[in-house]
Amino acid sequence: MIPLLKAAIGPDTLERIADVLRTGMIGHGPVVEEFEAALGARLGNPYVATVNNGTSGLHLALRLAGTSGTGDGREAGLDAARDEVLSTPLTFEATNWAVLANGLRLRWVDVDPATLNLDLDDLAKKISPATRAIVIVHWAGYPVDLDRLREILDAAEAAHGYRPVVVEDCAHAWGSTLRGRPVGGDGENICVFSFHATKHLGTGCGGMLTLPDERSYERARRLRFFGIDRRADRVNGNYDVPEWGYNFYMDQISASIGLANLETVDERVEQHRRNAAFYDAELAGVPGLELTAREPDRESSCWLYPVKAEDRPSFMRKMNDAGIMVSMLVRRNDTHGAVRDVADPALPGLDAVHDRIVHIPVGWWLSEADRAHIADTIKSGW
Incomplete structure (x- = not known):
């Protein structure tokens, strides 16, 4: 049987994994940071935060999109009873279940039959004062027209006084480009990649976010590890957690697989x-x-x-x-x-x-x- 999907294994994967095992540092560590630096260099965006899988990345992205980072993160954030997230119904369930997992209200946008991506004409009609975030998917790797999306958001901001945050689900889109720019590298939206084993760039199980600015990048780094800044002095318990977070960080073995696959x-x-x-x-x-x-x-x-x-x-x-x-x-x-x-x-x-x-x-x-x-x-x- 000719398979539909298959996992790629980089040429020096076993050696890289063995090197990690010999260090005894299997959780987060320098190999993860090396992988993040390499990813950022490829995309032209230094604000890269890896996570343990793409679904965690989507969950974290919606948290970043919907909260201000002050107090419990809800005062200036999304209100599930009032505000909505526009999204496509043609996607793997993880995309939209991340909206529900954040306690947010979904509203469907139609699909463009030609591309199978979200229909931007329908999106433009459905943005309202209640729209606080938009989730798009580059289905099969075919890029949504982000320049046209920007024009739609400009018009929405002028009409409603608020610019919805865009989360790009780039699970299929490693290597995709729009008008010469790599998807996930423009630094404008929150972009989430999957590094599932069968993706172009696989780590076994993993993912990453690319962020638009340093503030959101620092928040993502903290929130992926319980809200704790790993650079804080935790030996003596001398650190503060300004907002709670998750157990979403990538481990060293996954990063070593990713570095090997990045070569090819x-x-x-x-x-x-x-x-x-x-x-x-x-x-x-x-x-x-x-x-x-x-x-x-x-x-x-x-x-x-x-x-x-x-x-x-x-x-x-x-x-x-x-x-x-x-x-x-x-x-x-x-x-x-x-x-x-x-x-x-x-x-x-x-x-x-x-x-x-x-x-x-x-x-x-x-x-x-x-x-x-x-x-x-x-x-x-x-």
């Missing part, structure tokens, strides 16, 4: 792009199949390759019978029982594509024969 991640991203370009050419015009959008001003990381197939069950059976793993990967979040109390607006864009979306293998592990087999199987019909 660019090659993996490029291989995904080459495979995606092959599909773009081979699958264009196949009856019953629609490809997602490609714009010349942005480069997707192509972590996934989504297609929109008529009669999806038959398509999936055909692929499975041919030894090709495919998957819907996610279910629309707005239909889960956990969010039954969220207002149910019309989402015509999502309705138009949800039952057709399926992902085919596009990864670095594919041989030329593999990807030809995948394309030929699709072109033969289902």
Whole structure:
């Protein structure tokens, strides 16, 4: 079976892990700091805080977006009974469950059927005086138009006197660029990356936040470790915790895996792009199949390759019978029982594509024969 996802192991991973084990310092330590410095250099943003997984990063990002950092963090922050967070329903549940975990109120924004990202036109219509934060997802690595988003936020600020905080879910987007700028590196929004084992840049289990300024960066560093500044004098108990935090820090073994994978991640991203370009050419015009959008001003990381197939069950059976793993990967979040109390607006864009979306293998592990087999199987019909 040709796999849909696969974990990459860097060339000197075992040696790096052994070095950490020999030090006896397995929790937070200098290898984590080395990894953070390398990540910041890659993205051009020094305000990088690693965490133990991407879900923790999203939870922490919503905490940063919704609180002021004074007292218990609620006086100038989000009020779940009054304020809302706008988000996409087409994502892995972690994106939106982080909103709920912070006790905040969700409101759905429709999906652009061409890109499968949040529909910016619908977003512009739904921003209101109650909107305090917006969560976007760069689905499959295809960047949301952040410049257009900035214009929408400018207009919202002028109309309502408040600029909603943006949290970018970059779980798929390591290596993605918009108009030559790396996603997560512009220093404008709070960006969250996943380093799950199957991502382009994997640490086994891990993640990171990139922050827009030093103040939010310092808060993130404290809040990921119970609200404690690790640089404080804890030996004699001479430190203060101004606001409580979490047990979200990254460990040294994860960081060592990440440093090893960082050496080869660019090659993996490029291989995904080459495979995606092959599909773009081979699958264009196949009856019953629609490809997602490609714009010349942005480069997707192509972590996934989504297609929109008529009669999806038959398509999936055909692929499975041919030894090709495919998957819907996610279910629309707005239909889960956990969010039954969220207002149910019309989402015509999502309705138009949800039952057709399926992902085919596009990864670095594919041989030329593999990807030809995948394309030929699709072109033969289902």
